[in-house]
Amino acid sequence: MPITFPHFGSLTYVFETLLRELGRKDIIVPNKPSKRTAELGTRYSPEFVCTPFKITLGTFIEALERGATELGMGGCNAYCRFGYYWPVQKLILEDLGYDFRFVPIDYEDPLAIVRTLKNESDGFSYLQTLRALQKTWVKNRFTDLVDKLRYEYRAIETVKGTTDRVAERAFKTIVETKGMINIRKLKKTLPLMFEKEIEIDNSLDPLKIAIIGEIYVVFEPALNVDVHRRLNELGVICETPASLRRFIDIGYKLNPFLKLHREVSVKIAEPYLGYRCGGEAQESIGDTIFYKNKGWDGMVHLYPFTCMPEIISRSILPQISKEYDMPVLSLVVDEQTGEAGFQTRLEAFIDLLYRKREKDRERKITKKSTKPNVSFQTVYGV
Amino acid sequence: MASQKIKVGIPRALLYYKFFPMWTTFFKELGAEVIVSPKTNKILKDVAVSIAPDEDCYSSKLYYGHVMALKDKVDCYFIPRFSSGGFGKGHEKNVSCPKFIGLAEVLRSVFPDLPEIIMPYFSTAKNNHGKLKFLKYCFSIGSKFTKNPFKIRTAIKKALKNQKEHYQQIQISVDELQKWERSEILLNEAPNVEEGDVPLKVAIVGHSYVLNDPYQSIEIMKKLTSHGVDCITSEQMPRELVEHQMKFLDFNMYFEYEREIIGTVMHFLESKTIDGILHLIIFSCGPDSIGGELCSRFSRRKPEVPLLQLVIDEHTGEAGLNTRIEAFIDMLRRRKSIKEKKIRRKIECP
Numbered sequence: 001m002p003i004t005f006p007h008f009g010s011l012t013y014v015f016e017t018l019l020r021e022l023g024r025k026d027i028i029v030p031n032k033p034s035k036r037t038a039e040l041g042t043r044y045s046p047e048f049v050c051t052p053f054k055i056t057l058g059t060f061i062e063a064l065e066r067g068a069t070e071l072g073m074g075g076c077n078a079y080c081r082f083g084y085y086w087p088v089q090k091l092i093l094e095d096l097g098y099d100f101r102f103v104p105i106d107y108e109d110p111l112a113i114v115r116t117l118k119n120e121s122d123g124f125s126y127l128q129t130l131r132a133l134q135k136t137w138v139k140n141r142f143t144d145l146v147d148k149l150r151y152e153y154r155a156i157e158t159v160k161g162t163t164d165r166v167a168e169r170a171f172k173t174i175v176e177t178k179g180m181i182n183i184r185k186l187k188k189t190l191p192l193m194f195e196k197e198i199e200i201d202n203s204l205d206p207l208k209i210a211i212i213g214e215i216y217v218v219f220e221p222a223l224n225v226d227v228h229r230r231l232n233e234l235g236v237i238c239e240t241p242a243s244l245r246r247f248i249d250i251g252y253k254l255n256p257f258l259k260l261h262r263e264v265s266v267k268i269a270e271p272y273l274g275y276r277c278g279g280e281a282q283e284s285i286g287d288t289i290f291y292k293n294k295g296w297d298g299m300v301h302l303y304p305f306t307c308m309p310e311i312i313s314r315s316i317l318p319q320i321s322k323e324y325d326m327p328v329l330s331l332v333v334d335e336q337t338g339e340a341g342f343q344t345r346l347e348a349f350i351d352l353l354y355r356k357r358e359k360d361r362e363r364k365i366t367k368k369s370t371k372p373n374v375s376f377q378t379v380y381g382v
Numbered sequence: 383m384a385s386q387k388i389k390v391g392i393p394r395a396l397l398y399y400k401f402f403p404m405w406t407t408f409f410k411e412l413g414a415e416v417i418v419s420p421k422t423n424k425i426l427k428d429v430a431v432s433i434a435p436d437e438d439c440y441s442s443k444l445y446y447g448h449v450m451a452l453k454d455k456v457d458c459y460f461i462p463r464f465s466s467g468g469f470g471k472g473h474e475k476n477v478s479c480p481k482f483i484g485l486a487e488v489l490r491s492v493f494p495d496l497p498e499i500i501m502p503y504f505s506t507a508k509n510n511h512g513k514l515k516f517l518k519y520c521f522s523i524g525s526k527f528t529k530n531p532f533k534i535r536t537a538i539k540k541a542l543k544n545q546k547e548h549y550q551q552i553q554i555s556v557d558e559l560q561k562w563e564r565s566e567i568l569l570n571e572a573p574n575v576e577e578g579d580v581p582l583k584v585a586i587v588g589h590s591y592v593l594n595d596p597y598q599s600i601e602i603m604k605k606l607t608s609h610g611v612d613c614i615t616s617e618q619m620p621r622e623l624v625e626h627q628m629k630f631l632d633f634n635m636y637f638e639y640e641r642e643i644i645g646t647v648m649h650f651l652e653s654k655t656i657d658g659i660l661h662l663i664i665f666s667c668g669p670d671s672i673g674g675e676l677c678s679r680f681s682r683r684k685p686e687v688p689l690l691q692l693v694i695d696e697h698t699g700e701a702g703l704n705t706r707i708e709a710f711i712d713m714l715r716r717r718k719s720i721k722e723k724k725i726r727r728k729i730e731c732p
């Protein structure tokens with residue numbers, strides 16, 4: 001029974017790893033969503049459902065055409081629509097006449113994750129399943145790391161395209177590495193790989209932008225019109241704080257000394273949005289303040305059309321942006337997002353950031369030069 | 383005692399329609415003056431649409447209008463952040479729309495010069511707030527108005543009682559429903575039908591704040607009555623039947639207010655005791671995009687009871703909607719007379 005799952009940016013490697021670790025041999029790795037995927041998904045979806053629904057539906061249709069019969073999908077009992085993705089997609093695909101079975105994984109509940117995975121594994125025991133899951137979450141840490149390195153190096157590489165090649169190899173290595181000891185070693189080898197093989201231009205002084213928003217949109221380049229690459233090509237370093245690990249990284253959750261980035265940003269967001277309301281609403285707000293304190297230059301906030309939680313954060317972000325003097329560019333993304341318009345807005349935003357940075361630096365210099373005077377006066381002025 | 387009562391503003395939109403007996407009684411009993419915004423009208427809507435975020439759903443856009451209508455008249459607003467379906471048992475897992483949670487904070491952030499907003503957070507679903515938490519919130523709100531804890535206690539008691547009575551008043555019993563299904567009783571005052579004709583039976587399903595707001599629902603109830611239709615709303619449906627239908631789904635329908643809608647639709651598709659179902663959908667509403675699709679897929683599988691889905695937003699023209707409703711009702715009439723003829727023929731020549 002060939003199993004498949006939605007394409008989810010670099011997390012696709014994580015899902016593939018997971019299934020392999022569970023001993024599945026019949027995996028159909030989904031193709032990158034194309035124009036056709038989006039069209040297929042949109043044709044059969046409800047009109048104003050959020051965009052990730054359409055793309056994942058399209059991916060499933062394409063995978064079913066390739067012979068998949070089991071569809072792995074996240075399900076939950078959460079705040080927003082995500083938990084309804086599979087039930088509705090199931091009805092739609094049934095009406096289209098496909099023969100398949102959905103494997104919904106309630107990702108909010110660690111026990112449910114293990115239970116479902118055990119059923120889907122190649123006759124594993126609970127302990128074996130847990131081991132497989134552990135390997136996956138550790139590997140997930142490394143895919144996050146590779147993503148981070150990739151979005152950094154690509155902005156400052158001297159020969160275009162080297163980073164992508166290295167990153168591709170890094171992902172392959174992650175998927176193929178076996179054994180916990182070897183996996184742990186990746187922590188050192190991966191950054192070395194980037195350091196050694198990519199020539200960087202040290203004379204550059206790149207802007208730094210964090211990309212926040214709904215997790216599927218920030219991860220899936222097919223949907224966000226590859227915003228990371230666009231920014232990198234404009235010479236900007238970027239980073240995405242969103243991560244799946246908040247659900248599957250039980251090791252981190254259990255360790256009292258480690259804190260997921262999410263917990264930090266939720267804490268920061270509390271005065272503005274006190275309670276979780278689904279999606280990444282709280283994280284988006286908290287991260288804006290977090291990255292400001294870290295000294296970054298700006299934020300790009302992406303959200304799918306009609307996404308409920310992100311509309312909330314979108315409405316609060318202008319206030320945050322004003323209070324903390326942190327430029328935020330909110331962009332709504334859907335399957336028809338025009339590349340040209342997107343690019344112009346990004347370019348305009350980056351221009352603004354450059355100008356702002358110049359101004360801020362000038363102000364700092366003048367402040368510094370006036371500072372001794374002030375202290376002189378206060379000390380000797382009496 | 384201050385000579386002036388504190389004026390509490392409650393916008394007449396969204397959850398107000400579900401919980402108004404409780405809210406208004408509570409504040410009145412505390413000695414505050416409750417000011418509810420006027421019924422939705424054209425001016426209010428225009429204001430709402432111009433100030434609300436573009437991507438928001440029509441219903442929450444209107445909320446902005448109601449808030450603005452109260453702006454200079456009140457000392458504080460009451461906008462709870464409510465994230466569960468209701469109170470008490472059976473609401474441990476289900477949530478309501480995420481917008482209700484964020485609404486108060488969004489308003490505070492977008493319009494910093496608004497009066498103080500009282501925004502208790504209550505969630506039975508994820509934070510397992512129970513009775514105690516509920517009482518604690520009530521007392522902390524109450525202490526803003528009065529120092530007398532007994533006064534607060536009576537206020538809570540009365541508020542809950544009124545809310546309960548309100549539920550009992552709207553929801554009909556299973557018995558009544560069955561009688562209605564057999565056309566023995568009418569639920570509304572006599573619909574406009576010709577002599578000797580039986581009124582059509584139609585279920586209107588949608589969010590309570592859409593159905594109960596004549597402006598938002600474009601007076602659909604009145605229109606149906608004038609066309610000789612006796613309607614039941616998803617709010618009136620006996621809760622047991624809705625919950626019973628939910629058991630047939632292979633997933634948990636965790637949007638509380640969508641349960642009503644889908645449960646009602648499923649019940650009538652199954653029982654085939656009525657002539658048609660009208661589903662009011664708010665454009666760009668999250669839960670409705672899911673619920674609407676589920677209903678339309680279910681009805682395609684059980685096509686005996688026709689389902690009409692109307693999508694409403696701020697641009698919906700009344701004329702276009704009227705024609706669609708009229709056409710739908712005509713279709714229902716024809717189906718009904720054909721069905722009756724068939725039955726008569728069967729009786730005449732067995």
Ligand code: SF4
Pocket residue numbers: 050051052080081082214278279280304306307308309310668
């Ligand atoms: S977070 Fe937004 S995009 Fe994601 S499922 Fe929820 S409503 Fe849809």
Ligand code: SF4
Pocket residue numbers: 308439440441442479480481482589664666667668669670
């Ligand atoms: S349930 Fe729908 S109509 Fe109601 S507030 Fe939420 S999105 Fe808007």
